[in-house]
Amino acid sequence: MIEIDNISKHYVVDGVAIPAISGISLRVEAGEVFGIIGVSGAGKSTLVRTLNLLERPDSGRIRVDGSDITTLSKDQLLRYRRKTGMIFQHFNLISAKTVGENIRFPLKLAGEYTRAEMDRRVDELLDLVELGGHRDKYPAQLSGGQKQRVGIARALANHPKLLLCDEATSALDPQTTQSILSLLLDINRRFGLTIVLITHEMDVIRRICDRVAVLDRGVLVEEGVVADVLLHPQHEITRALVQESCPSATTGQRLGLSGPLFRLxxxxxxxxxxxxQRISAALDVGFNIVEGVVGRIKETPYGQITVQALGDAADPARIAAAFGEHAVRCEALPS
Incomplete structure (x- = not known):
């Protein structure tokens, strides 16, 4: 669907060129939810805005369905953008227009629909985002979550193939965030829509993404399936982001314990x-559960716990092999 090939972008500040993203290459498959994460200033927004050329890269290519969008003419780019929806952190609704008028706006710009067709499409989208009774309200009369639902409906107006989300939930409270993420996931499944979202919260990645890319100071430092990146982060920035969302100790010294320690x-x-329990009985080894978490990565259950092995038979190699037979990854931790 999307092939990003070695793109870079810089800004000039006080006559000095400041790199925003440097040499990034990525592939986003059709129909997946792809997350881009990093701390503030990592280049996330710049990267996602290159996908509709709101930011034009200095170098590199971006292919969408085989076409290099950096070579599109003005008219071609306008048509491409109509099929690329975008959701913003602070909603970007037109305050002087009603909910219905905000959703209708991109349909009017397209100039391809009759009034009746636009009315039907607005009604469809209001039902989709569960705002059927809010058509004639103004943005000031809505909660933050409702405003974002209007933003989502507006982004979907022209039946896009790609939906870009720029920190779409960071201005919302946790409960509202979960409802918006559920809505995005439902849209992805129902319409097979490709979604690229950026965030600084690993919980957002865990909740709805299939794959994730980690940026640090404009550079891609890690990429992969969410479960792999989340459970076995390789780069220090990724480890810090995981640690922030789900704190876990990594060494025996930090835990203040001695003896064989394992991360399962x-x-x-x-x-x-x-x-x-099975391994304990089979090896005659006791385990003290020190800390851990059990949850879900999208729909997949996962758990990661730190245990202390007890007893004279606590041989690290035997323990690791026994867990491996049950498709459980077992890593010995420094003690």
Whole structure:
């Protein structure tokens, strides 16, 4: 669907060129939810805005469905943007227009629909985002979550193939964030819509994304399936982001414990099976659960716990091999 090939972008500040993104290459598959994460200033917004050329890269190519969008003519770019919806952090609604008029606006700009067709499309979208009774209200009369639902409806007006989300939930409270993420996931599944979202929150990535890219100071430092990146982060920035959303110790010294320590990672149905009990009985080894978390990455159950092995038979190699037979990853931690 999207192939980003070695793109870079810089800004000039006081006569000095400041790089925003440098040499980024990525591939986003059709129909997936792809997350881009990093701290403030990492280049996330610049990267996502290159996908509709709101920011034009200095170098590199961006292919969407095989076409290099950086070479499109003005008219071609306008047509492409109509099929590329965008949701903004602060909603960007037109305050002087009603909810219905805000959603109708991109349809009027397209100039391809009759009044009756626009009315039907507005009604469809209001039902989709569960705002059927709010058509004649103004943005000032809405909550933050409702405003973002209007923003989503507006972004979907012209039946886009690609939806870009620029920190779409960072201005919302946790409960509203979850409802907006559920709506985006429903839209992705119902219409097969490709979604690229940026965030600084790993919980957002965990909740709805299939794959994720991690940026640091404009450079791509890690990329992969969410479960792999989340459970086994390789780069220090990724580890810090994971640590922030789900604190876990990484060394025996930090825990203040001695003796064999292991980090166990469960993924899928095995998460809810009594594997620890089975291994304990089979090896005559006791385990002290020090800390951990059990949850879901999108729909997939996962668990990651730190345990202390107890007893004379606590041989690290035997323990790791036994857990491996049950498709559980077992890593010995420094003690």
């Amino acid at each position: 990672t469960f993924l899928g149905a095995v998460t809810y099976q009594p594997i620890l």
